[in-house]
Each structure stands twice: as structure tokens, then as C-alpha cells.
């Protein structure tokens with residue numbers, strides 16, 4: 001007979017006892033406070049907020065599972081081991097957002113795919129300058145989407161399991177960004193063009209997001225600032241989309257970005273209400289982000305394709321510049337408004353112009 005380790009031997013002994021009808025069954029009554037729980041589906045189905053009630057609703061300011069993987073609301077035996085100090089984001093203020101559960105439900109209901117939801121059959125041969133501009137814009141957006149997925153992925157595995165609403169939401173964001181990456185790459189490679197140039201300037205902003213010292217500053221920089229600018233840009237999709245294909249891509253991506261921005265605004269609001277002393281460090285990182293994003297206007301591969309698309313071709317670059325100036329003004333205004341909602345007044349601190357004086361530049 002084979003020699004087993006003591007653990008395997010103990011397991012076999014336990015199974016022998018069970019085979020004789022000797023069960024433990026203590027788990028059946030391990031969590032009396034959490035037993036008898038019910039949830040009624042609402043008109044839209046069974047949402048996360050429908051189940052997180054009663055015993056399961058309270059989320060303490062400091063995550064109670066402290067390093068274990070125990071689900072919130074269950075009984076945690078004393079010998080449950082804290083896991084390798086992996087889960088270090090244990091303060092609710094560090095990650096929480098009151099809308100995370102609702103955004104998660106919305107995200108899973110509204111998933112789309114780039115295989116069948118984009119009318120690829122409507123692609124048509126475009127003038128060379130337009131196709132090149134679309135492909136350059138898609139190259140830049142693909143570059144951005146990589147980081148928009150990497151940022152939540154970097155922090156997700158550090159968040160206490162008590163805050164599962166946030167973890168679930170961030171998991172949907174990672175999938176959303178994967179889809180954005182894939183749809184922009186598909187567009188660039190599908191219509192006779194291809195990828196064009198990467199953007200060194202853009203990478204400066206992306207690096208600031210990835211190397212931010214803590215989750216909240218990373219979130220403010222990405223969810224509110226970076227994704228906020230992208231959301232406003234996608235909302236103006238009719239200016240930038242030469243065919244039904246790009247219009248559909250912008251519309252679908254916009255839905256997703258709206259959730260990411262909504263999470264970021266509510267998270268920052270949650271933190272600032274409780275820890276107003278953190279304002280200064282968030283302002284400091286936004287200073288860096290604003291400078292980095294403005295430098296992008298110097299980069300031809302970022303600003304020129306948008307101006308060409310907005311004008312409808314190289315020949316109409318002036319109209320394109322005017323439309324891009326309109327979009328820029330909206331981007332900055334909406335950025336300041338979102339920060340205001342979160343409780344951060346940046347109107348007198350912003351380090352970039354509120355608008356680009358196109359007329360003066362042309363004079």
C-alpha cells in the first residue's frame with residue numbers, strides 16, 4: 001500500500017468516518033445571523049443592491065476580513081489564515097464609491113462585443129487622408145486603452161474582499177478596456193490602412209497614472225481626468241467618425257467610459273468628504289496630468305488626425321481646428337465640473353488654458 005502524507009491520511013480517515021455516517025455538520029449553523037436572508041428581484045432583475053441588505057449590507061470603514069479571502073457577511077473561523085499580506089487596501093475610504101454596485105450591474109447587463117455589434121459590413125473605401133487620420137487616431141486610442149485596463153488590474157488584487165462591489169466593478173472595467181483596445185485595433189486593421197505612430201507624449205501621462213503613489217490619486221488621474229477627456233471626445237463622435245462603423249464604436253465605448261468616470265467621481269467624493277486633508281496631494285498629481293495632456297497638443301500624431309477628421313479632410317483643417325477647440329473647451333469645462341461634484345475646486349488652480357484661441361493662432 002502506498003505511503004501517504006499525514007494530511008492525505010487524515011483526509012482518508014475523515015472520508016471513512018463520513019462513509020459510516022459520522023458527519024460534523026457544524027458549518028450548517030455557523031452563521032445564524034446571516035441565515036434566512038431573502039431578496040426580491042426588481043423590475044430590472046436581481047441587482048447587487050437587492051441582495052446586500054440586512055446582515056449583508058454593513059461595510060465597515062476598515063475591511064473586517066483583513067487579509068483573508070472570506071466573503072463579507074460569512075462566519076470566519078479563527079484559524080482562517082490572512083493571505084500573504086496581499087490585500088493591503090483595507091480602508092473603505094481608499095477605494096469605496098457608493099455607486100460601485102449599481103455600476104457593476106449596469107456593466108454586466110450592457111456588455112457588447114466587437115465581433116458582432118459593430119456594422120463592419122458598412123466599412124467603405126475612404127479618401128486617403130481620412131483613412132490615415134482614422135488609423136492614427138485608433139493607434140493612439142489603442143495605446144491608451146492598454147493602460148486603462150492595467151491601472152485597475154494593478155490595484156484590484158490589493159483590495160480587501162469586504163469591498164467586493166468595488167472589486168467587481170473594476171473587473172468589469174478591465175473587460176471594458178480590453179474590448180476598447182480590441183475594437184480600435186480592429187478598425188485600424190480592417191479597411192486597407194493599418195497602425196501608424198505611437199505617441200511618446202501620451203506615454204508620459206499614462207506613466208503618471210501607472211506610477212501614482214496610491215489608488216485614489218491614480219483613480220483621480222485616470223477615471224476623472226484621462227477618461228473624462230476621452231468621454232467628452234467620444235460624445236463628439238459625429239465630428240470624428242466618417243462612417244457608421246466609427247460612430248457605433250464611439251457610441252458603445254462612450255457608455256462604458258461614462259461608468260468609469262461615474263465611479264471615479266463618486267470615489268473621490270467619498271474620500272474628500274472624510275479626508276479633506278488629502279486634497280493637496282490630489283491637486284499636485286492633477287497638475288502633472290494637466291501638463292502632460294497639454295503637451296499632447298504639440299504632438300502631430302495626436303492633434304492632427306483629430307483636426308483632419310473634425311474638418312472632414314486635410315483641405316478643411318481650419319474648420320477642424322475650430323471644432324477641436326470647441327471639443328477642448330468642453331473637455332476642460334466638464335473636467336472642472338466633475339471635480340466640483342467630487343468636492344475638489346480646481347477652477348482657480350487649473351494649470352492649462354480653459355480654451356484654445358483658434359482665431360488668435362490663425363492671425
Ligand SMILES: [Fe+2]
Pocket residue numbers: 145148176177180257
Ligand atoms: Fe476605454
Ligand SMILES: [Fe+2]
Pocket residue numbers: 148177227256257260
Ligand atoms: Fe475607460
